[in-house]
Amino acid sequence: MFAIALRQEQYSTYILTAQDSQSRLEVVPERGGLISHWSLQGQDILYFDAERFRDPTLSVRGGIPILFPICGNLPDNTYTHQDKQYQLKQHGFARDLPWLVTERVTNDLASLTLVLNSNDQTRAVYPFDWQLSFTYQLQGNTLTLHQRYTNQSPEVMPFSTGVHPYFLTSDKTKLQFEIPAAEYQDQQTGQVYPFTGGFDWSEDEIDVAFRQITGKSATVIDQQRRLKLTLTYGEPYSTLVFWTVKGKDYYCLEPWSAPRNGLNTGENITKLSPGESLETSVQLSATFF
Structure with missing residues (x-):
């Protein structure tokens, strides 16, 4: 049995439930179309900072924010289009704007469609x-x-897009990674390092990009939580970013369609012709073992 309920608090929150799998999803359209919570068998899959969420002047830390029309940041938050400079803050604006709910489905699944217009x-x-x-x-x-x-x-539109899931974890040293890449780039220094399956958890912040991925899925096994997460992504996703901060109970594994500063460099940037659409998907599967 599938259902969608609506809860009105600071923001309207849609609650999708799948009774057979004890799965529950919360979506906040007004706050950037945000997936704020996802739980399975009564256990949270996602990290969520409720205090930051309550302050509309702060960016959300938690859930699954949407990145558009850029991923990451630009030098001086600036890019150039047709000889004119524009300012875009980190990750773009889609995660900050109110989205509209256009469709709800509860037949053989629970489904909610949101739309954002320029x-x-x-x-x-x-x-x-x-x-x-x-x-x-x-x-x-x-x-x-x-x-x-x-x-x-009426002109070609360049952009990149991504999603930024915050996964809940209580002990990062118990995480095991299966990422389809042999190396990653430190996003702060630009240095490239071989990937041997783990990270140095003593660092204050880990912010790396896997830019040469060879497959369309990645897996993280959390031995502490006995949880296996599989992330699957379609075209044009070309980069996986891993980010975490020391002392925080989350890690992020983010599919991006282009690397940081793609709007200036053109690297892996998506270009849509007038009237053209791009359809793609990201899928998350969670299994407790």
Whole structure:
């Protein structure tokens, strides 16, 4: 049995449930179309900082924020389009804007579709007309994020996109990684290192990008929680970013379609022709063992 309920607190929150798998998803359209919580068998899969969430002036730490039209940051938060400079803050603006709910489905799954359209505020920093449509589907132990990006401008639209899941963990030293890459780049120093399956947990912050990925799925096994997470992503996702901060009970494994500063360098940037749409998906499966 599948159901969708609505809870009204500081923000309207949609609660998707799949009774057979004891799976539950919470979505906050007004706060960037955010997936704030996902639980399975009564256990949280995602980390969530409720205190930061309550302050609309702060970026959210937790859940699954949406990254668009850039991933990461730009030098001086600046990019150039047709000889004009624009300012875009880290990860873009989609995670900060209110999305609209357009469809709810509770037949053989629980599904919620949200839409975000360009407006005067977005055109001031990103001079294109577009529509984003995200459909969150909950079925069994799997969460799927179906995405559609449509260029409604009279010119080619360049962008990158990504999702930024915060996974809950109590002991990072018990994490085991299966990532389809042989090396990663430190996003702070630019240095490239071989990847041998783990990280140095004594560092205050780990922020690395796997830019030469050879497959479309990655797995993390949390031996402390007895939890296996599998992340699967379609085209055009070309980069996996791993990020965590010492002393915090989360790690992030983020599929990006282009690396940091792609809007300036053009590396792996997606370009949609006028009227063209791109459809893709990211899927998360969780299994307790």
